[in-house]
Amino acid sequence: MKTFTAASIDALPQRTRANLMNCASGLRSALLVGTRSSNGTTNLALFSNVFHVGAAPALIGMIARPKPEGTERHTLDNILSTGCWTLNHVGQSWVSVAHQTSARYGGDTSEFEALGLHEEWIEDFAAPFVARSMIKLGLTLEQHTPLTVNDTHLLIGRVQLLRCPAEIMRDDGTLNMAGVDPAVACGLDSYHGVNSAERFAYAKPNQPPERLD
Amino acid sequence: MKTFTAASIDALPQRTRANLMNCASGLRSALLVGTRSSNGTTNLALFSNVFHVGAAPALIGMIARPKPEGTERHTLDNILSTGCWTLNHVGQSWVSVAHQTSARYGGDTSEFEALGLHEEWIEDFAAPFVARSMIKLGLTLEQHTPLTVNDTHLLIGRVQLLRCPAEIMRDDGTLNMAGVDPAVACGLDSYHGVNSAERFAYAKPNQPPERLD
Numbered sequence: 001m002k003t004f005t006a007a008s009i010d011a012l013p014q015r016t017r018a019n020l021m022n023c024a025s026g027l028r029s030a031l032l033v034g035t036r037s038s039n040g041t042t043n044l045a046l047f048s049n050v051f052h053v054g055a056a057p058a059l060i061g062m063i064a065r066p067k068p069e070g071t072e073r074h075t076l077d078n079i080l081s082t083g084c085w086t087l088n089h090v091g092q093s094w095v096s097v098a099h100q101t102s103a104r105y106g107g108d109t110s111e112f113e114a115l116g117l118h119e120e121w122i123e124d125f126a127a128p129f130v131a132r133s134m135i136k137l138g139l140t141l142e143q144h145t146p147l148t149v150n151d152t153h154l155l156i157g158r159v160q161l162l163r164c165p166a167e168i169m170r171d172d173g174t175l176n177m178a179g180v181d182p183a184v185a186c187g188l189d190s191y192h193g194v195n196s197a198e199r200f201a202y203a204k205p206n207q208p209p210e211r212l213d
Numbered sequence: 214m215k216t217f218t219a220a221s222i223d224a225l226p227q228r229t230r231a232n233l234m235n236c237a238s239g240l241r242s243a244l245l246v247g248t249r250s251s252n253g254t255t256n257l258a259l260f261s262n263v264f265h266v267g268a269a270p271a272l273i274g275m276i277a278r279p280k281p282e283g284t285e286r287h288t289l290d291n292i293l294s295t296g297c298w299t300l301n302h303v304g305q306s307w308v309s310v311a312h313q314t315s316a317r318y319g320g321d322t323s324e325f326e327a328l329g330l331h332e333e334w335i336e337d338f339a340a341p342f343v344a345r346s347m348i349k350l351g352l353t354l355e356q357h358t359p360l361t362v363n364d365t366h367l368l369i370g371r372v373q374l375l376r377c378p379a380e381i382m383r384d385d386g387t388l389n390m391a392g393v394d395p396a397v398a399c400g401l402d403s404y405h406g407v408n409s410a411e412r413f414a415y416a417k418p419n420q421p422p423e424r425l426d
Contacts, residue, residue: 023388056230059362177403192411198404
């Protein structure tokens with residue numbers, strides 16, 4: 001086993017430390033964040049730091065990286081100026097395309113066009129969805145909190161639109177994610193496919209775990 | 214395809230809505246949160262709302278549910294009173310045991326004892342680790358922010374200790390997670406195993422994605 005302390009983590013080379021910490025906090029779905037700038041250029045960025053905040057109202061959070069003076073952060077800028085964004089689940093079969101959005105395209109280039117991903121506009125929602133994605137969410141900004149601890153940004157969005165294949169939704173509202181071949185990101189460069197799920201009933205004390213089909 | 218709006222999500226039965234929203238925000242690693250109360254009772258709770266906040270300093274965030282007046286929230290109470298907690302990655306081979314921690318055990322019962330999971334105490338860290346877990350982190354509370362948007366709690370911890378098998382850590386700091394058989398949670402009742410990862414080099418504009426071994 002390898003053991004690190006706060007001091008030995010701090011002492012790692014920057015890139016090694018970033019890789020280690022991005023992996024150690026766990027695996028998370030790869031999601032493409034779709035936005036549009038105030039001058040109309042669309043943008044796509046791969047995020048995996050997305051989490052459930054609440055169901056009533058339906059809220060989803062994500063962390064955006066710091067924006068040092070003079071740098072461009074298209075996703076953050078676009079969300080703050082337009083107040084909305086989309087989350088598009090990435091499939092493992094096209095994860096190489098999604099990964100490519102992390103290249104530094106200039107502000108006038110849309111990643112949709114650069115990567116050949118088609119935009120989808122749903123009703124009057126003001127940010128672009130990824131046509132190829134099987135599960136898509138449209139969110140409006142509900143809370144923006146800069147985190148003073150390291151200058152990252154907490155963004156909480158209200159779900160205004162959710163679209164998914166009817167056949168993966170069970171009667172109880174759960175989704176059979178294996179049916180959409182989801183890509184699960186580990187750190188900044190790795191993506192895992194998943195197996196079919198094991199499901200369990202609501203747990204009760206003094207009763208053994210009960211498997212669901 | 215099924216399409217939901219904010220209004221049609223709000224109109225779902227409570228349990229259905231919770232299932233749908235917990236799944237739709239994506240898959241995330243199943244992690245056992247280990248704490249100890251001020252009177253010494255240890256506690257384990259399954260969380261999957263954990264995310265990377267930063268690497269320098271090493272910070273990890275998680276969302277804890279609201280604590281209405283008169284309810285017990287052992288994990289949140291223990292973190293706020295002791296200022297520390299552990300995160301323990303769950304393996305798919307023992308996910309049924311980890312799921313069982315979500316049963317409502319009383320305040321005097323340790324989930325470690327109830328479920329036959331062994332406590333591990335590392336150096337002088339004041340919260341218990343799960344011996345069986347292959348990747349373990351010890352965190353101290355760096356920031357606690359109640360989220361007024363729905364009374365959940367944002368907890369950000371500084372990584373004080375990280376232990377993982379030496380053989381899964383690559384020279385660049387990334388972890389080969391497939392080597393620890395991680396359980397990835399979907400919503401509140403489903404857990405997926407993962408396949409070996411596809412890895413890609415740092416993306417550059419106008420160069421096709423480059424696969425790493």
